[in-house]
Amino acid sequence: MPDAQAPCSADLLIEHGTVITLDGARRVIEDGAVVVAGGRIVAVGSSAEITSRWRARKVINALRKAVLPGLIDCHAHAGHGLIKSMGGGDGAAWMAACETIYTTGSDAEFWYAEARLAALERLRCGTTTGVCLFGGGDNIMRVDDPVYATRHCDAISEIGTRSFLAVGPSRPPGPRTYASWSGEQRSVREVSFAQMFDCCEEIIRSQHGRAGGRVNICVTLPVYHPEHTPQQLPYADVFRSQARQYRDLARRHALRFTQDGHCSGSLRRAHEEFGLLGESAFMSHSIDLTAEDIAACVATGTRIVHNPSAIMSIRGRCPVPELLDAGVTVALGSDGIAPDRSYDMFRHMFQCMHYHRRHFRDAGVLPHGKVLEMVTIDAARTLGLEHEIGSIETGKKADIILVDLFKPHLMPLNMPVYRVTAFANGADVCTTIVDGKVLMEDGKVHTVDETEVMERAQHATERMLERTGLRHLLDAPPTLWRATRF
Incomplete structure (x- = not known):
């Protein structure tokens, strides 16, 4: 008979390490x-x-390192990585640039190169794990041809991270003008909402579940909030028809559903008028919500x-403590890495804590462990992946990161949860593992x-800048220096 004491083999x-499990007991295991x-x-x-x-x-x-489940970014935008800071603080100019770039100024190489850069960051x-809406600005999506999404997904597969690409129609009115490029030859065509829908369905069929399930598709739809944008009335x-189509599309393929830009009253309307809420739905921003x-x-x-x-969190507040309660x-x-952010979720944890503490004038709001959750x-x-990722527990996929705690700004070596959420940043991550594969070790990708x-x-x-003529948006505005406002 085999020796019962023989060690088991693993990969x-x-x-x-200091293992911060995020398991049901929220164990923190020293050594x-x-x-x-x-x-x-x-x-x-x-x-x-x-x-x-x-x-x-x-x-x-992992001596002197924190061992954590991989962090998850539940809302961002594909394409943003190559348009950071354009417009120099002029939000209207930046939004207009998004529309131009995402419809007529980008080719398949743009979406591939940007996705690799973003996934690397x-x-x-x-x-x-990250969610990316396939476009941005005011819900301008690159859904005229599946080739763009395919190249995005190629890039994610290559880098090795886990991703959800959210596809859906551009905001009305339609049709929208899109351009494709062959070398420097541009071909322009009008794309209807029906063609956008067919494109989204083809992206789902061809890309969902790629790379052993690391690359997935979810469905998105512009938010309808006429009291804030009367021109949508x-x-x-159109919104009502799209809500039925894309809700049914998500259900037919068992996909998650998301929307970008909810605010006061729009969630109630999305539920009562459009039937979009449910356990498979996750809604972004959600500022100034009503009861x-x-x-x-x-x-x-x-x-x-x-x-x-x-x-949007400057323009209004998502009532996080109230929602949690x-x-x-x-x-x-x-929210992506443009115009002025990053994919560093340590930064966003810190911002979250202090943002709501300032609102309530209460330093006890949103404890460190809560923002890590x-x-x-x-x-x-x-x-919908709580049984697969999000904690270090037996049976779950091995999405794990190591944070180097032996740095001046992270000393002394105590209270690891506080150090990870209050003092660490993305540059302190030294090792990243997805699906058990070591993608980065000791800072080497x-x-x-x-x-x-x-x-x-x-x-x-x-x-892209040459094709769109938008290079002037890289110039510093005259209000950059010696001014209190852009």
């Missing part, structure tokens, strides 16, 4: 260890216990994504040549 052993086999976590415990029972082909010494910051019937909005979320199990660093799941999002286990629940990724992104940006 990866992480030992001697802890995690074992990975077949892309999943198979054991978690003290280093002494684990190393006596397990052997692995690869061992990572996420990987380096320890953000192992003539398009009420009826919150009640609709509670009744339907709808999740909310708070983007504390976003411009009502029993609504709230996750955090970056909002980028891990609560975010996984928002995406394994999957791509970082220099090539950045140079290719710069080249794609230059081509």
Whole structure:
């Protein structure tokens, strides 16, 4: 008979780290260890216990490092990585640039190069899962041809992170003018809402579940809020028709559904008029919500994504503590990396805490552990993945990051949850693991040549600027210096 005491074999052993599990008991294991086999976590415990029972082909010494579940960014925008800061603080100019670039100024190479750059930034910051709406500005989506989404998904597959690409129609009116490029030859055509729908359906069929399930598609739709934008009133019937089509599309393919830009009264309307709320829905921004909005979320199990660093969070406040107290799941999002943000979810955790503490004049609002939940286990629940990722537990996929705690700004070596949420930043992430594969170790990315990724992104940006004639938006405004406002 085999020796009952013989050690078990695994692919990866992480030992001697401070393991912040985010499991049901919220255990923090000093000198802890995690074992990975077949892309999943198979054991978690003290280093002494684990190393006596397990052997692995690869061992990572996590001494003086925090071991965390990979962070999750529940709201961002594809394309934003190559248009940072354009307009120099002029929001209207930036929004107009988005519309031009995303419809007529971008080619397939733009979307591929941008997605690789964004995924690389996420990987380096320890953000192992992210949601990207396939466009931006005022809901201008690149859904005239599936090739653009395909190249985006190619890039994510190559970098190795986990992603949800949200596709849906551009905001009315329609049809919209789109342009494709062959070299420097431009071809322009009008694209109807019906053609956008067909494009979205083809993207779902061809891209959902790619890369062993790391690359997935979800469905999005512009928010209808006529009291804030009276020009939308003539398009009420368009929104109503689209709500039925895209709601049914998401249900038919068992996809998550999201919207960008909810505010006072629009969640209640999305529920009562359009039937868009439910447990598979996660709604972004959600500022200045009414009691009826919150009640609709509670009744339907709808999740909310708070983007504390976003411009919408300057214009209004997402009532995060009130939503949490009502029993609504709230996750955090970056809102993308343009015009002035990053994929560093440590930054957004910190911003979230202080944003709401200032509102309530109460330093006890949103404890450190709560905001960490909002980028891990609560975010996984928002995406319907709480049984797969979001915590370090046996049976879950091995999406794990290591944060180097032995740095001047993170000393002394105590109270690890507080140090991770209040003092750490994305540059402190030294190792990133997705699906059990080590994508970055000791600061060295394994999957791509970082220099090539950045140079290719710069080249794609230059081509876009030449094609659109928007280079003037890179000039510093006269109010950059010696002024109190742009």
